[in-house]
Amino acid sequence: MKMQVRVGALAYGGAFVADIIDGDPETPKKKVFIRDVAPGEVVEAQLVSEEKNLIHASLLQVVEPSPARITPPCPWFGACGGCDLQHLNIDTQRDAKREMVERALQFQGKLKPLRGVTLIEAALPAFHYRRRVSLHLSENGEIGFYRSGSGDVVDIEYCLLATDDLNAALKSIRPLLPVLCPHIGGITLEQSQNEVFCVLQLRKGSHLEGTAFELAKTKIANLIVEQNSKVLFIQHNFVAEKHPRFPAGHFSQVNESANQVLVAEVLQSIESTYVTELYAGAGNFSIPLAQRGTLVDAVEADPYLARHGKDLVASLGLTDKISIFETTCERYLQRTPPQEAILLDPPRSGAKTILKYFEPQKSKHIVYVSCSLPTLTRDLKELCAKGYTLESVKVLDMFSQTHHVETLSVLKA
Numbered sequence: 001m002k003m004q005v006r007v008g009a010l011a012y013g014g015a016f017v018a019d020i021i022d023g024d025p026e027t028p029k030k031k032v033f034i035r036d037v038a039p040g041e042v043v044e045a046q047l048v049s050e051e052k053n054l055i056h057a058s059l060l061q062v063v064e065p066s067p068a069r070i071t072p073p074c075p076w077f078g079a080c081g082g083c084d085l086q087h088l089n090i091d092t093q094r095d096a097k098r099e100m101v102e103r104a105l106q107f108q109g110k111l112k113p114l115r116g117v118t119l120i121e122a123a124l125p126a127f128h129y130r131r132r133v134s135l136h137l138s139e140n141g142e143i144g145f146y147r148s149g150s151g152d153v154v155d156i157e158y159c160l161l162a163t164d165d166l167n168a169a170l171k172s173i174r175p176l177l178p179v180l181c182p183h184i185g186g187i188t189l190e191q192s193q194n195e196v197f198c199v200l201q202l203r204k205g206s207h208l209e210g211t212a213f214e215l216a217k218t219k220i221a222n223l224i225v226e227q228n229s230k231v232l233f234i235q236h237n238f239v240a241e242k243h244p245r246f247p248a249g250h251f252s253q254v255n256e257s258a259n260q261v262l263v264a265e266v267l268q269s270i271e272s273t274y275v276t277e278l279y280a281g282a283g284n285f286s287i288p289l290a291q292r293g294t295l296v297d298a299v300e301a302d303p304y305l306a307r308h309g310k311d312l313v314a315s316l317g318l319t320d321k322i323s324i325f326e327t328t329c330e331r332y333l334q335r336t337p338p339q340e341a342i343l344l345d346p347p348r349s350g351a352k353t354i355l356k357y358f359e360p361q362k363s364k365h366i367v368y369v370s371c372s373l374p375t376l377t378r379d380l381k382e383l384c385a386k387g388y389t390l391e392s393v394k395v396l397d398m399f400s401q402t403h404h405v406e407t408l409s410v411l412k413a
Helices: 089-108 164-180 210-227 256-269 285-293 302-317 329-335 352-357 374-387
Strands: 002-010 017-022 033-034 041-049 053-066 116-120 131-135 143-146 153-154 184-192 194-200 231-235 274-278 296-300 322-326 341-346 363-369 387-398 405-413
Touching: 002 033, 002 053, 002 089, 017 041, 033 089, 041 352, 089 116, 089 374, 089 387, 131 164, 143 164, 164 184, 164 194, 256 285, 256 363, 256 387, 256 405, 274 285, 274 329, 285 296, 285 302, 296 302, 302 322, 329 352, 352 374, 363 374, 374 387, 374 405
Parallel strands: 033 053, 116 387, 194 231, 274 296, 274 341, 296 322, 341 363
Antiparallel strands: 002 017, 002 041, 017 033, 041 053, 131 143, 131 184, 143 153, 184 194, 363 405, 387 405
C-alpha cells in the first residue's frame, strides 16, 4: 500500500515519525515510522509492516524536499547500518537529536527539566571523529558493518566516521582477509595517540585455540606491521594480556573532541569536594576532577580499565586524590554509601540495579552521563519518583551522522 506522509520528529532508532496526509481511506490515522527523510518533508511511502498503533514504511520518493537534505558523502550509506542521518546537514541533525531527547523525556518519562533540554554548542567534527570501530568479518571475506536490519556484512573500503589512521589500518588488513576469515569473526581497531591497536575476536565455533591462535596472531601481526608500523595486535576475547599497556577493545569515549567538551561540562556541573564516581572506566572524569582538587572514589568492574586507571593515577601523582575500587557498582554500594555528589556513566543497559542505593537525604547531587536514551529516560523517571528534581539535560552530538547522542543530566534533592 502506498501513502503520502508529512515528516515530523526524529525517533530513537533513526526513523522519523510521520503523519499520513493521503492514503487508503480505510487505513487508520496511525503514526508512520520512516527512514531516510527530513523534518517537514512530504514524501511518498510504501507500507512495510503494520502494528496496533503504528506503521513501518519505506521511502519511495520525495514530493516536497527539505532544504536540509544533502547528498550523503558515503558510497555505502543506505546499505550499511552504521549511519542514519548522512542525508541531512549537520545543524539539522543536531537540532533533531535535541528534540528527540526532549520528546522522549516528555512522552515516555513524563519529565520536564527545570532548565529545559539544551544542545551543547561546540565546534565538533561531522566526520573522521571515531577512534574506535568494531568491524564484522564474513566467512566469505567481506569486512565492514552489518547491513541495516540484517546480519549480512556490507563490504567497505573505508569509513568516513573513522580517523585517517584507522582507515589506513583497515586498508592494511584487507589483503589478509583470506588468512583471517576462517577463524576471526570481528576486528576492533582502536587508536591511542599515534598508535592503532587491532583486537581480534574469534569466530563463534572456531576450533583455533591456544598455541594455534597465538601462532596465527603472530603471523597476521607480522604481515600487517610490514605494511603499517602503527598497527599493533593484542588479544581480546581469548586469554587476554594480564597487564595491557592500553585496554583496547574495552570501553572508552570514541570521539576525542566531543569527550573534551563533555569532561568540561561534567567539571562545571560538579561543585562538591568529594564525589562517588560509578562506572568510572579508566579515569576519564576522575582524573580531571582530581586535578582540580576534588576527592574521588571511583568504582569500575572491568579489571583492565581499573588497572589502567590505577597506572594513570600513579603516573600523574594523584593517588592521594583518587581511590579506585575494582568491583561492581552494586557490590560497592552494598557496603559503602555514596558521597553527597554522585557521578555515573553507565553502559547502555543503564543504572536500574543500583538506583535503590541513592537517597536524596544523603546524596543530594547526581550527574548522570548517558549514551542510551531509553534507559536514561527510565532511570531519570525512577530518580524523580524517589524525590530528586531534574534540573537540566544537555545534549552533546558525540556520534554525528547517527541517531545516537550523549546526554548529561543534573538532578538535585
